[in-house]
Amino acid sequence: xxxxEAGDFKTTYGEDSxxxxxxxxxxxxxxxxxxxxxxxxxxxNDYWASAVFLPFLIYAIAAIGLNILVGYAGQVSLGTGGFxxxxxxxxxxxxxxxxxxxxxxxxxxxxxVTAAVGVLFxxxxxxIKGFYLAVATLAAQFFLVWLFNKAPWFYNYSASxxxxxxxSKMLGFYITGPQTSATAKYLFCxxxxxxxxxxxxxxxxxxxxxxxxxxxxxxxxxxxxxVNPLNAKLTAFAVSSFFIGIAGALFFAVYLGAAEVTEAxxxxxxxxxxxxxxxxxxxxxxxxxxxxxxxxxLPVFLKNVLVGQLxxxxxxxxxxxxxxxxxxxxAFLIAEPHGIAQLxxxxxxxxxxxPFPH
Amino acid sequence: xxxxxxxxRFGGVVAIKDISFDIRDGExxxxxxxxxxxxSSMLNVISGFYIPTEGEVYFKKIKRGPMKPYEVARLxxxxxxxxxxxxxxxxxxxxxxTGRLTMMKSGLLSQAFWYGAAARxxxxxxxxxxxxxxxxxxxNIRKTPVGRLPYGLKKRVELARALAAEPKLLLLDEPMAGMxxxxxxxxxxxxxxxxxxxxxxxxxxxxxxxVVMDLxxxxxxxxxxxKIGDGTPDEVRNNQDVxxxxxxxxxx
Ligand SMILES: Nc1ncnc2c1ncn2[C@@H]1O[C@H](COP(=O)(O)OP(=O)(O)O)[C@@H](O)[C@H]1O
Ligand SMILES: [Mg+2]
Numbered sequence: 001x002x003x004x005e006a007g008d009f010k011t012t013y014g015e016d017s018x019x020x021x022x023x024x025x026x027x028x029x030x031x032x033x034x035x036x037x038x039x040x041x042x043x044x045n046d047y048w049a050s051a052v053f054l055p056f057l058i059y060a061i062a063a064i065g066l067n068i069l070v071g072y073a074g075q076v077s078l079g080t081g082g083f084x085x086x087x088x089x090x091x092x093x094x095x096x097x098x099x100x101x102x103x104x105x106x107x108x109x110x111x112x113v114t115a116a117v118g119v120l121f122x123x124x125x126x127x128i129k130g131f132y133l134a135v136a137t138l139a140a141q142f143f144l145v146w147l148f149n150k151a152p153w154f155y156n157y158s159a160s161x162x163x164x165x166x167x168s169k170m171l172g173f174y175i176t177g178p179q180t181s182a183t184a185k186y187l188f189c190x191x192x193x194x195x196x197x198x199x200x201x202x203x204x205x206x207x208x209x210x211x212x213x214x215x216x217x218x219x220x221x222x223x224x225x226x227v228n229p230l231n232a233k234l235t236a237f238a239v240s241s242f243f244i245g246i247a248g249a250l251f252f253a254v255y256l257g258a259a260e261v262t263e264a265x266x267x268x269x270x271x272x273x274x275x276x277x278x279x280x281x282x283x284x285x286x287x288x289x290x291x292x293x294x295x296x297x298l299p300v301f302l303k304n305v306l307v308g309q310l311x312x313x314x315x316x317x318x319x320x321x322x323x324x325x326x327x328x329x330x331a332f333l334i335a336e337p338h339g340i341a342q343l344x345x346x347x348x349x350x351x352x353x354x355p356f357p358h
Numbered sequence: 359x360x361x362x363x364x365x366x367r368f369g370g371v372v373a374i375k376d377i378s379f380d381i382r383d384g385e386x387x388x389x390x391x392x393x394x395x396x397x398s399s400m401l402n403v404i405s406g407f408y409i410p411t412e413g414e415v416y417f418k419k420i421k422r423g424p425m426k427p428y429e430v431a432r433l434x435x436x437x438x439x440x441x442x443x444x445x446x447x448x449x450x451x452x453x454x455x456t457g458r459l460t461m462m463k464s465g466l467l468s469q470a471f472w473y474g475a476a477a478r479x480x481x482x483x484x485x486x487x488x489x490x491x492x493x494x495x496x497x498n499i500r501k502t503p504v505g506r507l508p509y510g511l512k513k514r515v516e517l518a519r520a521l522a523a524e525p526k527l528l529l530l531d532e533p534m535a536g537m538x539x540x541x542x543x544x545x546x547x548x549x550x551x552x553x554x555x556x557x558x559x560x561x562x563x564x565x566x567x568x569v570v571m572d573l574x575x576x577x578x579x580x581x582x583x584x585k586i587g588d589g590t591p592d593e594v595r596n597n598q599d600v601x602x603x604x605x606x607x608x609x610x
Contacts, residue, residue, distance in 0.1 A: 012481075013480075013481040013484045013485070014477065014481065017480070017484075199470045199471075202469060202470055202471065202472035202476070203466070203469055203470055205472075206464075206469045206472070206476055206480055207459060207462045207464065207469060207476075207479075207480075208466060208469055210448070210452055210455055210456050210459065211456075211459060213445060213447060213448050213452070214445050214448075214456050214459075216445075216447065217444075217445035217446055217447045217448065218443055218444075218445060218446075220427075220443070221439070221443035221444070221445070222445075222456075223426070223427040223428050224405065224407060224427045224428070224430075224431060224437065224443075225428075225431055225436070225456055225457060225459065225460075225519065225523065226428045226431030226432055226459050226460035226523070227428055227456075227459060228426075228428050229428075235466060239466075283447065
């Protein structure tokens with residue numbers, strides 16, 4: 001079977017606007033889903049869950065969220081860590097206040113809380129752009145971390161200042177707490193990621209997405225064709241923060257189990273997710289996956305190969321990682337702002353014409 | 359559409375000086391004049407992008423107060439720009455679909471789930487847009503990112519986006535600037551067809567006198583922010599002020 005559009009005629013607008021218009025891609029998508037839901041849960045263990053799969057799933061959610069804001073709506077944000085913290089503290093307060101409500105509901109509610117906070121901190125975007133907006137969101141990052149650190153109500157007055165997730169169950173399985181199996185954590189995060197990706201895809205292919213991209217590409221023209229910039233920018237902040245809040249809630253409740261805000265949700269988290277978006281590809285849902293996978297796998301790979309196989313010292317491997325990431329960011333920003341996703345697209349375009357390049 | 363005693367100042371610069379004229383339903387109205395005469399500024403006043411320093415704008419006999427540009431769009435006024443203002447990162451189809459944004463009503467939640475109301479709305483509007491794509495003969499570039507298109511096609515896509523809004527009044531700022539003869543002929547044909555078939559009222563700025571005389575029902579002539587002529591192409595062509603100020607310059 002060749003990688004072709006030909007012979008795969010689209011007879012309705014629905015078929016023409018589907019996510020994977022090429023049959024081969026569609027198959028790839030189904031196979032990926034099959035492996036993700038049918039194979040990985042059977043073989044996953046604690047090491048793979050905590051080293052690779054959970055961080056990947058959760059960061060992919062955050063990267064999709066940030067990509068909506070930066071890649072689709074063209075608004076900069078360095079506040080991702082802070083917004084993840086909002087999600088984490090929201091889910092903590094909700095779980096400890098209403099222990100009988102299923103955790104899935106709490107995670108979604110944490111998303112809504114973060115969306116509201118995101119809209120609040122998105123208000124300056126109506127007036128300022130680019131560098132100044134970046135500084136404003138940076139201020140949000142520091143303010144939020146400071147707030148969760150300083151106000152004991154947020155961590156239920158615990159002596160350590162940490163928040164620790166209570167146990168919770170859904171459908172008879174532990175989802176949070178020390179007794180949770182790797183499979184349960186993985187599946188819980190996977191289901192949410194798939195939901196997030198589908199919603200993000202739906203939003204970006206329709207009216208809302210076009211409003212965001214219009215504001216991104218040329219805000220004045222967008223306004224003249226009837227886009228209300230207030231509405232477009234604030235929905236971008238809301239949707240983006242909603243996803244980032246969900247990611248923060250999962251990061252704390254499912255992945256870490258216990259968290260201290262200055263450590264788990266500091267500015268480095270903001271940068272990490274921004275780098276995922278840049279390396280993966282601005283304005284691409286697939287790119288968010290690719291970027292998250294890349295930056296989660298890179299340190300694991302370097303550690304296993306350089307430290308494990310070649311016997312390098314750990315800090316040397318860590319430095320090399322920083323250098324690789326730095327070089328890649330610069331390279332992508334200069335040469336290919338649309339990241340891995342665009343490289344993949346170009347490769348597919350070539351493949352579609354192969355073996356006759358014209 | 360009627361403009362009464364419009365004056366527009368930018369600091370010390372007077373871009374438009376006490377100009378009045380009207381645009382009748384269904385006509386093609388041209389604005390001509392040398393560079394810097396204030397034509398684009400005039401179009402910006404009509405489209406609500408500039409708020410005149412003095413004077414009144416009436417649309418459908420109702421006086422229009424200061425409005426946001428996106429509110430003007432909802433009144434049924436669409437435009438193209440002298441320097442193309444398309445969304446470069448989006449495909450041709452998506453660019454044209456943005457022309458229909460003001461008519462698309464489905465909420466955030468229904469779009470998040472897509473299947474059902476949002477998809478139905480999308481496809482209904484897509485059908486309208488496909489008709490415009492056929493009309494302007496740009497079927498084969500539907501999925502191309504606009505940033506990759508040559509200049510002439512971009513102009514056409516921008517027109518398509520304006521048409522997608524099904525405007526009552528269409529404002530075109532130099533729709534044929536930088537085009538070759540063949541492209542100009544195509545564009546002229548589109549403009550005439552539009553006016554015939556959909557009885558769209560059109561106000562256009564154009565430098566090519568031949569084109570203006572062929573296309574327009576009435577012409578406003580501007581020079582240094584003032585109106586120096588107004589009438590049918592024949593009247594304007596024979597107006598001595600116009601000949602002195604503009605035609606002499608244009609044909610040197
Ligand atoms: N936004 C603006 N700020 C300051 N001056 C402007 C602005 N827009 C137009 N002008 C001035 O108004 C005058 C008319 O410009 P314009 O309307 O673009 O002329 P035309 O389209 O006829 O070539 C020019 O002198 C120009 O410099
Ligand atoms: Mg001009």
